[in-house]
Every structure is written in C-alpha cells, then in structure tokens.
Amino acid sequence: MPTETHPDQQYITALCSGNEVLIREIYAKYARSVQIWVTQNNGEVADAQDLFQDALMAVYDRYCGREFVLTSSLGALLLSICRRKWFDRLAQKTREEGVRKWEENRYNEEDSEWEAAEASILQQKRQECLSQVFLLLSEQCQKMLTMVAAGAHSVEQIAAELGFANANALYQSKHRCTARWRQLFNEHFKEN
Amino acid sequence: MENSERLDKYLRGAMDAEEKAGFEAQLAKDAELAKALELQRDMELFLRRNTQREALKKQLPAIGKDYFQTAQGAKVITMPRQRRLFLAAASLAAAIALFFMVRWALSPSLFESYAQYPPLALTEKSAGADWSQAETAFNSNNYAEAERLLTQYTAEYPSDRQAALYLGICNMETGKIEEAQTAFRNFTPEETDFKDFADWYLALSYLKAGDKTGCRQALQQLSPNSPFQQKATDLLQKL
Incomplete structure (x- = not known):
C-alpha cells in the first residue's frame, strides 16, 4: 500500500477552506467520470450532480479538521463514494435489483478505496445526525457550546454575555448541554 | 467526575501525566468509553467547523451547475431561416422574462416591504x-x-x-x-x-x-x- 502523500491532498485542503478555484478544479477533473458512470447506471445528470456534491461533503466530514494523509486519488475516492451512495438509493427504490448490483460492485472495488468511502459516508452520517439533534437543544445551549468552541472569547466573557454568575456555572451548564446532546445523538443515530 | 467532564478534560489536554496515563489505560479496555471519546471528538469537530460546513453546502451546488450539463457535445446544425427567426424571438422573450424575474428576485418581498x-x-x-x-x-x-x-x-x-x-x-x-x-x-x-x-x-x-x-x-x-x-x-x- 502506498504511503506517500498523493498530490490530490491539495484538493482536500482546498475543500476544507472553501477555496473556490481549486474546488472548481476538482469538478473539472472528476465530475465527468461520475456523470458518465451515473448516466450509464439508470441515473440522470441531475442525480450525478447531487451525488457528486454529496460525496464532496462526505470527504469534508471525513478529513477536514483532522490530521490525515491522502495516499490515493481523490477522483477514485469520490467515484467510490458516489457508487456506494447510488446503489444505496437504488436499493431503496427497487430493493432486490439494487442489492444485487451493490454486491457485484462491492467485489469490484479496491478494498482501500471502498474502506475510505465507507468511512467517509459513516462520518457524514454522524455529522448530519449531530447537526440535526443539535437543533433540538435550547438556544442557550446552542449558543453557549458554539461560543465556547469558537474560542474567540474567554470563558469569563462568555459567562457574562450569557448571564452566568461565573465561569464555573458556565462549565456546569456546558456539561449538562453536552450530555443532553450526546443522549439525543445516541437516541437518533442509525449507522445503516 | 462524570465521563463528560473527563472526556472534555482529556481532549483539552488538561490532565496531568498520571491522570492521562490512567485514563488512556482505561480507554484501551473500555470500549464504551472509547466510543464516547470518539463521539466527543466528533461533537467538538462539529462545533468548530459547522459554519464553514454549512457555507460549503451552499457553495457546491452553485459551482456544480457549471460542470454537469445535459447538452454536452451537441452538434451544430444549420437551421432554416424561419426557424432562426422564431428562435431569435423566443430568445428575446426569454431575456425579457429573465429581466423581470431578476428584478422581482432583487426587490424586497411583500413581507419585507410591510x-x-x-x-x-x-x-x-x-x-x-x-x-x-x-x-x-x-x-x-x-x-x-x-x-x-x-x-x-x-x-x-x-x-x-x-x-x-x-x-x-x-x-x-x-x-x-x-x-x-x-x-x-x-x-x-x-x-x-x-x-x-x-x-x-x-x-x-x-x-x-x-x-x-x-x-x-x-x-x-x-x-x-x-x-x-x-x-x-x-x-x-x-x-
């Protein structure tokens, strides 16, 4: 297995920072192959566009904000994620046929890419679920957790801004909010 | 100390060497604790990048429409004059419609005006x-x-x-x-x-x-x- 950093790592860095010039390069290089594959597998161009951006979000969720080394092509990873997602959608529509194709596809993929695709999709599901249940927290909880994580202000400043007596009271409340958020995630998250 | 607080302390790097070693030893044998740590990391990651993530979600469809097009590789075919005139008129009508649509989109909504x-x-x-x-x-x-x-x-x-x-x-x-x-x-x-x-x-x-x-x-x-x-x-x- 190769261990050197792949030149496509720059694209993931660009995706993480929202660098439009390089994100356009990702589309220019890899969108066409996804479009061809999807339209050859009972999909429309609009499906391909939707899948591609969904796959980019999965890559974002898997890699951005974490330390990582990309050792294979981003294009291969994106295509792998799109295939997996497309077969999942087919499986929802026509369960039997979709599953059969999914299984065929499963054994044609290189294991490392397939695993990376699976990990990306799982991470995307976790982040989506965290996002959904975060909105179930009180506004005060949402604001406090966001402000503390942003790190732009001291804990004392945040405590004063949100009306807490002191930093300790803020921490106590933060732990209660975090615990509730975790509980909501565990209640709502489904891996498959 | 509750797990939530310990996880938080660990991720903030606020444990001393002894406490950290003990916590990591417990992590190695307690799958539930390891799972909770992974979730705590994901939660912190979510909070740190949520604004940027939402911005990217909005940015991608705008970029994508330039790269996914249905009429790729269409052939150029010379059309009869009547058809060309019809298409020119249709284009003009579409441009006028577009002008009014843009004007409508840029104007304040009914709610905003009241x-x-x-x-x-x-x-x-x-x-x-x-x-x-x-x-x-x-x-x-x-x-x-x-x-x-x-x-x-x-x-x-x-x-x-x-x-x-x-x-x-x-x-x-x-x-x-x-x-x-x-x-x-x-x-x-x-x-x-x-x-x-x-x-x-x-x-x-x-x-x-x-x-x-x-x-x-x-x-x-x-x-x-x-x-x-x-x-x-x-x-x-x-x-």
Whole structure:
C-alpha cells in the first residue's frame, strides 16, 4: 500500500477552506467520470450532480479538521463514494435489483478505496445526525457550546454575555448541554 | 467526575501525566468509553467547523451547475431561416422574462416591504440595568440578539407590554411564527396602546409564514379604527 502523500491532498485542503478555484478544479477533473458512470447506471445528470456534491461533503466530514494523509486519488475516492451512495438509493427504490448490483460492485472495488468511502459516508452520517439533534437543544445551549468552541472569547466573557454568575456555572451548564446532546445523538443515530 | 467532564478534560489536554496515563489505560479496555471519546471528538469537530460546513453546502451546488450539463457535445446544425427567426424571438422573450424575474428576485418581498417597526425605546422605563443593548440590537435589525435580550428583559419586567410586543416581533423575524402569534394574540382590547399593533403584526406573521389565507383573515379582523387600515387595504389588494 502506498504511503506517500498523493498530490490530490491539495484538493482536500482546498475543500476544507472553501477555496473556490481549486474546488472548481476538482469538478473539472472528476465530475465527468461520475456523470458518465451515473448516466450509464439508470441515473440522470441531475442525480450525478447531487451525488457528486454529496460525496464532496462526505470527504469534508471525513478529513477536514483532522490530521490525515491522502495516499490515493481523490477522483477514485469520490467515484467510490458516489457508487456506494447510488446503489444505496437504488436499493431503496427497487430493493432486490439494487442489492444485487451493490454486491457485484462491492467485489469490484479496491478494498482501500471502498474502506475510505465507507468511512467517509459513516462520518457524514454522524455529522448530519449531530447537526440535526443539535437543533433540538435550547438556544442557550446552542449558543453557549458554539461560543465556547469558537474560542474567540474567554470563558469569563462568555459567562457574562450569557448571564452566568461565573465561569464555573458556565462549565456546569456546558456539561449538562453536552450530555443532553450526546443522549439525543445516541437516541437518533442509525449507522445503516 | 462524570465521563463528560473527563472526556472534555482529556481532549483539552488538561490532565496531568498520571491522570492521562490512567485514563488512556482505561480507554484501551473500555470500549464504551472509547466510543464516547470518539463521539466527543466528533461533537467538538462539529462545533468548530459547522459554519464553514454549512457555507460549503451552499457553495457546491452553485459551482456544480457549471460542470454537469445535459447538452454536452451537441452538434451544430444549420437551421432554416424561419426557424432562426422564431428562435431569435423566443430568445428575446426569454431575456425579457429573465429581466423581470431578476428584478422581482432583487426587490424586497411583500413581507419585507410591510415589516417596518417604530424604534424600540426601553431605556425610558428601566430603572436599574442598562437595556440599551436590546434597543440597539432591535433598531439595527439584529433580531436574534434583540430576542435574546428581550427574553431576559420580559422575565424581569413581565408587565411591560411594549417589551412583550417587540419580543413577538423578534420571534416573527427569526422565524418562530407560533411563538410570535401567541405573543400577539395575548393582547386584549383593553390594551388600547398595543392591540392594533399586535393585530397588524399578527397578520404580518402569516405573511412571513407564506400563509396568505391566514394573512387575509387577520387583516379583515383589524379594528375599523386601526391606524393600519390603509396599509391593510393595500396589502389585501396585493394578496
């Protein structure tokens, strides 16, 4: 297995920072192959566009904000994620046929890419679920957790801004909010 | 110490060497704790990058439309003159339609053109605390912040009906339509200073929610002496 950093790592860095010039390069290089594959597998161009951006979000969720080394092509990873997602959608529509194709596809993929695709999709599901249940927290909880994580202000400043007596009271409340958020995630998250 | 606090302390790097070693040893043999740590990492990651993630989600469709097109590789075919004229006319019509659509898209919505409020002036009534931040927030259209401060203010001064009215406006502007409508409906005919305002804003809240029928009904129920009668008549025509 190769261990050197792949030149496509720059694209993931660009995706993480929202660098439009390089994100356009990702589309220019890899969108066409996804479009061809999807339209050859009972999909429309609009499906391909939707899948591609969904796959980019999965890559974002898997890699951005974490330390990582990309050792294979981003294009291969994106295509792998799109295939997996497309077969999942087919499986929802026509369960039997979709599953059969999914299984065929499963054994044609290189294991490392397939695993990376699976990990990306799982991470995307976790982040989506965290996002959904975060909105179930009180506004005060949402604001406090966001402000503390942003790190732009001291804990004392945040405590004063949100009306807490002191930093300790803020921490106590933060732990209660975090615990509730975790509980909501565990209640709502489904891996498959 | 609860797990949540220990996980937090570990991720913040706030444990001393001994505590950290003990925690990591426990992590190695406790799958549930390892799972909780992974979730805590994901939660922190979510909080750190949520704004950027949402921005990317909006950015990608705009870029994608330039790279996914149905008519790729179409051949150039010479058309008969009549057909060319027809297409030229159709293009002109489309351009005119596009012009009006862009103008429509750039113009303020019906709600925005009616959603104008008198400035909030709370400080006249507050004796102790400085509530001018709530006024500043409201008067500069920062409704989320004004809502937060007015919620505190109304808890301290529950009898201040003006503050309750403006809190309802903030609810409406931040999309909490049900809360806003409850606030506006709470005004009784005896509260003569505020009732007409509350009824008018109730109608606007339906407009904000896209409920034209509800808006019409609320407008028709305005008092005949309401200072908003003229605006209501105009709005009913536009609806």
